Amino acid sequence: DPWWNPAVEAQATDRAHRIGQDKPVFVYRLIARDTVEERIVQLQDRKRELAEALLDDPAGGPGELTAEELLALLQ
Structure with missing residues (x-):
């Protein structure tokens, strides 16, 4: 199941690349x-x-962020 926070999934993936791992990951x-996971x-x-x-x-970012975009970043 995917997590709502992409950083959590990135961390899980990074765990597979531990120090000492000498095999391809x-x-x-x-x-x-058409599932919740896709959304x-x-x-x-x-x-x-x-x-x-x-x-x-x-300084500039992606231009003006809407309130919805800011909330999406924080969720």
Whole structure:
């Protein structure tokens, strides 16, 4: 099951790449079409895009953020 917070999933993936791991690591995320999981992944992608835009250009960011976009980042 995907998490609402993309950072939690990134952390779980990063755990597979532990120090001392000398084998290739492959992470597969299986998401069925037209499910709640698909919608969660879409929300994760949007959160990631907003966060990256703010981090890339903190002065300007992605332009004016709506209240909805700000709340999405904080959820």
